[in-house]
Amino acid sequence: MEKPKVALIAHDKKKIDLIMFVKENIETFKLCELHATGTTGKFLREKLNLPVNAVHSGPLGGDIQIGSLLVEGKMDFVIFLRDPLTAQPHEPDISALLRVCDVLNIPLATNLATAEALVVEIKSILKSSEP
Secondary structure (H helix, E strand, O other), rough: OOOOEEEEEEEEHHHHHHHHHHHHHHHHHOOOEEEOOOOHHHOOOHHHHHHHHHHHHHHHOHHHHHHHHHHHOOOOOEEEEEOOOOOOOOOHHHHHHHHHHHHOOEEEEOOHHHHHHHHHHHHHHHHHHHO
């Protein structure tokens, strides 16, 4: 089986939360094909030494590029930690990604609780593909 493909996106105020979450689950994420918007991907590579396929940053259309990967069937899960209270106008808008995920039935986590649930599912998939 192919590696689970996971998109990682975070609003500015949630980037540290995402880095810490990935760090706590690093053994699982090491077994995945990771994609991220530009700045988030840069932080994941620098702080955790993970291979990440980074697209443009959110303000430059990275969220749209992730959406394209979803439409092309090249993504299995999305973790988009959003800041529902103080998101800035330059940050990615979740509405388009949410719509695409709903249409294509792709799991999308918007907070740490649902991200944990996705990691449980990813672990289950990885375990079931063991020889």
